[in-house]
Amino acid sequence: MSNLTRFSAALVLALPAAGQLRLETRAQVIVQVPRAVDRTGVEASLERGGWRVLEELPALGLLLVEVPLTQGLASAIARLSATPGVAFAEANGSGEGGEIVPNDTHFGVQWPLDNRGQGGGRAGADIEALRAWSLARGSAAVTVAVLDSGLTPAHPEFAGRVLPGIDFVNEDADPFDDQGHGTFVSGILAANADNAFGLAGVDHACALLPVKVLNQFNGGTVFDLTQGLVFAADAGAHVVNMSLINYPQTTALESALEYARNAGCVLVACAGNGGIGDADRSYPGRSPLTISVGATTDRDLRAVFSGTGNSLDLVAPGERVPATLRALTDGWTAFSGCSAATPIVSGMAAVLLSVDPTLTHDEIKQRLEAGAEDGVGSAADTPGRDNHYGHGRANLFRSLCLLDTGGPSIVAPAVLRLESPGPGGLSADDPAVIAALKSILAVDDLDPAPRLQVVSPGPLPLGKLVALAVTALDACGHATQRTLEIIAEDRG
Template identity: 55%
Template sequence: MRERIALLAAFISCLSIFAPLRVFADIDAPAVPGELIVGFHEGASRARGFAGGPHGAEIVRRSTLVPAALVRIAPGEDVHAACEELLRRPEVAFAHPNYTGRAGFIPNDSQIFSQWHHNNGGQSGGTSGADIGSRFAWDLGRGSASITVAVLDTGIDSDHPEFSGRLLPGHDFVNGDSDPEDDHGHGTQVAGLLAANADNSFGVAGVDHFCQILPLKVLDDQGNGTTFDLIAALDWSRTQGVDVINMSLINYPLSGGLDAALQAADAAGITLVASAGNNGIGDADISAPGVSAYTISVGATDDSDQRAAFSATGQALDLVAPGANVETVVFDSAANASSAFTGTSAAAPIVAGMVSVMKALDPSLTNAEIRQHLQDAAQDQVGLPAEDAAGWDEYHGSGRVNLLASLEAVLGAVDAPVATVPDLALRLSPNPTRSESVLRFRIPQPQRVEASVYDISGRRVRSLLAGPRPAGTQSVVWDGRDDRDRPLRPGVYFVRVASGAVSHACKVTLLP
C-alpha cells in the first residue's frame, strides 16, 4: 500500500526516481496544514472515528461518493507521520495530505474560443484535440518579459491594443528608418498568433502572453523583401539581446550570405523559427530561410490534424503546427474581433511563441535542447496514414507540436535529479492518445524489466511487461485497455518502467 501512494507521488512529479518509492514528502505540492485524506477498503467498517488515534487524528467529514474521509490531526503533529501510522491499519487503503489546487487559466479574450489551435473541441468542424494543448499548458507557463522575440516581417501595428506594453523600439530595414510600422498587415497577424496580449477582454490570445516583441521590418507594403535586408535584420538582432526570431518568410534562395547570417544568429544562442513554405508536395520542397539547418522549419496542419494541402514538404521539414484558418488579430487596432489567417506563415509564429515560453521556464536551454524537446513532445501519426508515418517523415516532420508536452519536457529537465544510474530514456508517443500509445525505453544491459500503467489514484490498471529483456531499445504498445481488456475511461494515467535500480514514470492522457 505504501508503494501505491509512493507511485502516485512519483507519477505526479513525472520525474525519474532513483531511490526506494516510499512516502508522501516526495510530492512537492501545497496542502492544508494538519489535514489528510484517508481512504478505506470496500467493505471495511468506517463507523468508528479516530478519536484517540495516531497523532490525535479524528474524522471531520466523510465522502458519500468514495469510501474516504477528511481527517484532522492535533496541532503541531506531522501529517506525513500520521499517514504512515494510518496505513498500518488493515481497513485503510490510502492516506495522504489534503493537497490544494487552483482554477486553470482560461483567458477572457472575446475571440478565444474561435482559436481552435489553442483548444480544439470541434468548434470549427475539425477534430477534437487537434491543437497544441494551450489550455492546460498555460498553467505551467505563459512567458516572461525577460524574453525578447524579434518578428522579421512587414512590421507591426504599434497602436494595436493586443501589443500594448509589449513592443520594443524596432527598425525598418526597407526604408532605412526606426519606424517599423506595418503597411501590409502580414506582420501584425503573425505577431498576434505569437504573442497577442491575453486576458484583456479583447480579440485573441497569443501563445506567449508576456514576452517583449521586437518588430523588424524586412518586407515592403507588397510583402516583398531583399536578402540583404534580411541579413541586416539578423545581424542587428544579435546586438539587441534577442532570444527568439520568427521568420514567416518564404522563397528566398539560400545564399552563402544568408546562411552565414543564420549560422551567426544560431551561434549567438538565438532560436530561429521559419515557415516551411506554401508550395505543397512536389519539387518545391522547403524554401529559405526555412531550409537552412540553423532554423526550425515549420509546416502547417488544419483543424483535423491533416497536413494543409499548401504546406511544403521535404527533407528540411522539422515540425508542423496549426496553420490553416487559424484565428489571429485583425489588422485594425479598433476591431475587437479576429481574422482567419492561413499559411505556414501562421504555423511558424505558433512555434516561435512556444519556444519563447520554453525559454522563459529555462533560459539556459540551448537551441539543440529546444529542438529536441519540441520533436520529442510532438504528436506523431495524427495525419493521413499515407503521409504521417511513424517517426520523422517529409510531410509532418517529427509531428504536430504540443505546447503542454513541450513545457512538461522542459520542467522535467529542470527539476530532474542528478542521475546516479543509467537513464532509461523513457518516451511515449502519441501523447495524448485516443487509442494506443507506444512506450519506448532503453536498458544498458540484459535484465528484468517491469512496465505498468496506473490510474491517478496509484492503482495499477495494466501490466505491460514483466520479465527478462535484452539490452537496447525496447518498444511496448499500450492500447488504452486494462488487464481485463476493457477500455479505460478518458483521463490521466501514468506509465512506470522499473529496471534494476532505476524507476521512471511519465504521464499519458487518454482522450475521449
Template identity: 40%
Template sequence: MVTSARSRSVFISLILILLLALLASCSGRLRLPRLIGKKETFASGRILIKFNAGSSSVSMAEMAKKFDLRPSSISCGAVHIHSVRPGTELEAAEVFTLDPAVDYAEPDFLIFAAADAGTPDDPFFDKQWALAKIEAESAWKVAAGSNVTIAVIDSGVDLDHPELAARVVEGYDFVNGDSQADDDYGHGTLVAGVAAAAANNDVGIAGLAWNARIMPVKVLDGQGQGVSSNLTCALYWAADRGADIINISIISFGPSFGMQSAINYAANEGALIFSAAGNLFEEGNPVTYPAAHDNVIAVAATDKDDAHAWFSSAGAFVDIAAPGVGIYSPFPPTHDEYRSVYGTSLATPHGAGLAALVLSAVPSLSSEEVEKIIQQSAVDLGEAGKDDKFGHGRIDASAAISLTLSSLPVQLLLPGVNAPVPTETPTAAPSPVSETPPTPTPGPTPTPGRQQS
C-alpha cells in the first residue's frame, strides 16, 4: 500500500498517461482502448464530472450543447454523472478536464468481478488447505474477528445462507437502489464466505475471521459487471457506517479521480482497504484498479506450493499475496452448494480476514499499524524483499498474531500467551486439521450449479 503522502501530481500523471498522452494526432481524440482483452473499459454514453465551486454557467452551457450533455444523476463526493452521445465519452472528458470550471472529468469505468468459478465439491473444513497454509488455527487461539466489520463491496451476499446470515449487518444495493444487497451472481457470497463464514455450525466451511461481521454492499449486477461510480458511492457509504475493513474483489482498467477520492475518504475514516490484483498475468498483465490506487492493499494469489498463481496479475502495486487457488466457499442460490474457486478475488478476503483477526486481538491498533503487521509477518517468497509477484510475501496468520501481541505491554494478560482463557470462546473451536477439524454433519450432496464466468 502506498500512502496518501504520494503527491497529487503523481496521480495526475497517471490519469494524463491514460486519458491525455494517448491522443490521436490526426483527430485530437483520446485513444483509450474500448477493449482490454475481452473486457470493455468504460460505460457507453456517460461521463463523471466534478465541477469547481463557482463554475461559470456560460462555459458549462456551451460544453453541454456541444456534447449533448444531459445530467443523469448525482453520484457521491460531489461528482455528477452525465449522459453524453455514445462515442464522445473520451473527447468530452478531455475537453471538460481542460476547462477551469472543472476539477476533473473522466469516463465511468466499468468494473468486473475478479474470480473464475470451478465445479462444486463436498463442503469439508479439511479441504480448506489455505487455512492450514497460513496457520489460521494458531491465530484462532487468540482471535476470530469479534467486533470487527468487513464491508464486502461486490455482487451482494446470500443474506439467508446458514454460513453467513448470522454474520450479516445492514447493507445496501447500489445496482437496484435499495437496502437488500442480495446476491444474484454468486461472486460476493464466495468472497464473504472466505472472509467470515461461520464456524462450529455443523455446516460447510469456516471463514478466516469467522466471528467478524459482514457488511454487504452490492455494486455488481447479475453478470458480474458494474460501473466505477457505484463503487465510488459504496466506499463512501461503507466508511460512513463504520466499516473497519473494506474488501474489493473487483477490477477496472482506469485510474479514477473519483474512486481515489472515495478511497482517501474511507482511509481517513480509519478503514483498511484490500483489493484484488487481478487475474490477467497471461493476458498482457495490465495494471488494474482500485488495486493500484493509493491507500489500497493490493492482493496477489498463491497456490498450495506457495508459488505465484499462473493467472495472478503482477506489478509494483502488489502489496501482499494470499492463497487463491482451489478455495472452497458457499455459492447461491441453494444453501448446500460449495465451489472450489480460483482468483485474486479469493486471495483478497484472506487478507481482509487476517486484518480482522489482528484488529480483534488488539482493537486499539490503527489501520496503518494493522497493515504494517501483516506486511512484516508475511512469508517472503520469490525475490528477496518486496517483489512484483508476491509483494511483501504470503500472509501468515500465526506470525501476524504473534507480532501483534509482542508489541503490547508486558503486564497485559494475553490470551493463549500468558493468560489461560482465550478471548474467543466458541462452543467448539476449530481444531488444527491434523487433529480434529470441525466436521459438518452430512447433508445433501451439492449438485452441479451455474458456472460463473
C-alpha cells in the first residue's frame, strides 16, 4: 500500500467557519510485539479497541498502527504502550531527503573527483579519484543499497548494474524515481564511466540496489525507512547510502540500523543541512551506528549548510556537485547538500571493499577517517578531529593506501647467473645483463604497476659475485629494498 493510498484512506473533510476546505489525517504509531508474544492476540485486542494495523515488519516484530480519530497521538502512544504484549510504542515520524535545491546548471566539470581550480575552486580540493582509480575502480561483487527516492533504471549511467529493488512508498517492486533526488545521489555514487556519456561515479563498477523510501515530495516515514534498512540487509547489501535528514530518533529506527549493522552493512548517512550543531540533531546521521558525512565547497571550506557537532565523522565535497539528471539525456545538474557528500563517501567505501571484502563497518570508518585530509579548510579545521570538519575531507587515494601496509614484493632469484662468452666477463650494457635486469619483477597487492629501480652493477668480471641493489616502489609511496647478486660464469 502506498503512502498516498494509506493517507487517502484516512482523510476526513472538515469545513471550518471560514468556509475553507481542510484535510486532516489520522496519526500512525509504530509498536513492537516480541516474537515470544501471541501477535495474533495482540492484533485482535488492538482491533477491538478501534486501532487498525496497516503494515508489519516481521524481522523486527513491528506493526504500523493507525490511531482512531477520537484519540490524540500522545494518549494513543500511552494506551498502546500499556497494552499487554507491546514492548514499545512510538510515533511514525517523518524525515526528508538531505537536499539543497540545485540552482547552478552550468557547473561543467566534476571537481569533487579532480579539482584543478576550475570554476574558481582550489586545486587539490578533491578526493584524488584519478590517482585512486589507478589502484582500484570498484567491483560488481560489491552491492550498494541507495535508500532514497529510487532511480531511473533505464538510464545509461546505470546500465547493466541495477539489481531488482523495491518501493516501500508505493508498496511495489518498481523503485522508480519520481522526484529526482535518488538519481542525483546514485549518479554521484556510481554513474557508469568510460561510456562517452554523462558523468563518472566514484565507484563505477559496483552493483546498485535501489530502495525507495522517499516520495515524490522528497519526504518519507520512519516505518518505510526501517523496512528499507531490513530489505537492504536481507538482500546482502555491503554498503547502505542514506542521503536523508531530520528523521526522529526512534527505537524502531535504531533497531533497524542495528539489524543492518549486524548483517554486515556499512552504513553511511548525512550529517544534516542545518549548519551549526545540526550533526547532533539530524537523524539517522547522528546515530553512532552510521558514518556521518558533512559537506565542503570546491575550496575545501565547510559548506555553510553543513551540519557540525560531536557526531560528525568526516566531510566530503557537497556543494554544487555535478549530478546525473533523472531524464535519459546526456546532461547533469549542480546538486548541493549533505545528500551530495554522502554518496561520495559511500562510493569510497565500496571501492575499499572491492579491494578487501572482509572489511567491517568499523574498519571502513577507521580508514576513511585516517585517510581524510586534515587542516585543509578554514581556521575551524583544527589539527585532529574537530566539530566542523570531523576527521577531515575525504580522500579516496589516501584511504586506499591504508589497505596497502607493505611495499611491493621483488620477484627474482637470489643470484642471477649469466653465461660469459669469454674470459673477460660481461660489460654493463651487454644484452645478457640488460635482459637479466629486466627479468626482475615487482608485484604489489594494490598497485598493478609498481616501479622498479635497479642500480647498474657495472662490468661483471668472470666468476665474481657482484651485489645488485634493487628497490620497488608502489603508488602509495611504500618501498621494498633487496640486495641480489649477479655473476658472469664460464660458458663451459
